[in-house]
Amino acid sequence: MSAIHVAILGFGTVGKGVYEIIRTNQERLTSLFGKEVKIVGVLVKNIEKHADYDKKLFITDNFEEIISLPNLDVVIEAMVGVEPSYTYLKQAIEKRCHAITANKFMFAHHGPELLELAKNFGTTVGYEATVGGGIPIIQTLNKLLNINQVFKIEGILNGTTNFILTKMREEGLSFTDALALAQQLGYAEADPTNDVEGFDAFYKMMILSQVCFGEQPDWKNVTRVGITEVTPEKIQQYEKENVRIKHIASLTKTDEGIEAVLKPVVVPPTDPLYHIEGVENAISVYGHIVGRICLSGPGAGMFPTASAIIEDLVHAYAKSPAIVTSA
């Protein structure tokens, strides 16, 4: 039986999640694709660190050894930073591999170029995992809403900040204490800037803008305010008024262009985002005919994010007869 040959770039939480899903769902994958899915190589920074993970797995710290693997079909990238991720995926696409990425930072910078390149090489780029973890927001926007013109998107796109705000409200913690708790639970990193200052959500917004409006706003014109100035006193005051502070990314199409604002916003209980708690993410999509639809779910984590990657893998092959027939 032939196989789909997959390489994974980056073997942190998400990369390992992809590996585990492929390992434990072979039967289902084989029935979906009509062939096996094989992980033929993993690119890591430090080989020794991963040497004992799976003795049969080919692990290397040299991308050349990955990209020169024979019959490579798919490159899944779960690294951080623009480079070398962008260069690696370009090379993969030029070798006519399908590219799948979870790297919002890189994709906000170079998504359009990668999609264009893939089009030219007759391959695809999957990026569902860059926004909203396991929530299928990208595919919903790209495939399910066609007649509907999306004129507004609002979302809680960062689970860490939402967790901090939730804990500050529920337990009256200060920002500093709530952040420490998030770090202790592994939801926030030692340097939390990326989350609490809104950089993570900012890049996700830019990707959503690209999907919905075909372009990104000028980054200089985007309002980006983090949650560090939010106090438990303010939160408790709002709670008494039956409203809540949520860290909301908002994109609106106007006659003048795209208005993009990320900041703490006061929302009433009639807003679905009011109810999103802890590390969950949610995205409200406003279509000109359907009105408001809201998708919520796990915005991060090993398996939700890896799940989005594997769903992208299925979509990459969705045009093949095997998948179309079984749909």
Next chain:
Amino acid sequence: MSAIHVAILGFGTVGKGVYEIIRTNQERLTSLFGKEVKIVGVLVKNIEKHADYDKKLFITDNFEEIISLPNLDVVIEAMVGVEPSYTYLKQAIEKRCHAITANKFMFAHHGPELLELAKNFGTTVGYEATVGGGIPIIQTLNKLLNINQVFKIEGILNGTTNFILTKMREEGLSFTDALALAQQLGYAEADPTNDVEGFDAFYKMMILSQVCFGEQPDWKNVTRVGITEVTPEKIQQYEKENVRIKHIASLTKTDEGIEAVLKPVVVPPTDPLYHIEGVENAISVYGHIVGRICLSGPGAGMFPTASAIIEDLVHAYAKSPAIVTSA
């Protein structure tokens, strides 16, 4: 320029919504399909009632005049009852038309037969509008969750009962008074049995079961309890305990088959369904890898339901080169 020729069966709220969307979104439809979408005929019960709607529209009470229209491409059915809807759609499919339906009652009874027939005739059946109004739940289950095995679905599938329960809680109304209000606002019919006894939600459940599990449970084994026994006293009592009664349809795949239960259920604030208010619908989907994703939005109404129908129209042609290229 060639055109897509569409007939509409039934010209109530949903049928008129379809007509209006097609009329007012011609430019967008033409750019999506690469050709115009034309409504070539509408089947009504009473011609006189609709005679003044649009003088240029071909309106008839005779299905034979619809099905014999030259170059008919798509038949959109927005009627009630199993027959003659089922027979009409069978005839449409046998004439190689795409069929799109909003009729949950008919589709719960005969969905699999219609899908099989369409497969044999190389055409498609769209039924997004049968469940959850404008929420793209059918397409999400059919197209976006492939590697994920859905093992449980829970939903608020009937906006009328959810509106009644919301008003009973918020305003302390009795069931009777809340129902009267729903009737006054046009959310409930003169005979409310279909909604308040759960028949409407039951049929939607059966359609969801078919999509998720490839089969329906034996209808005799499905628990179906309406909301007529819920009292404002019970609701207020639960409110004090920080839980709520919601009318929830639940489908679970077990080793013994499909467990299907529709009844008033007490849910905590951590459940996304707790927060769904008024005529909104919501569906929580539990995938074995991704975990719980929740979709919420307008569960009924002229434009949300018609929006789902027109999205189905796009999907029917999604395999054509024009659509694939523009995707």
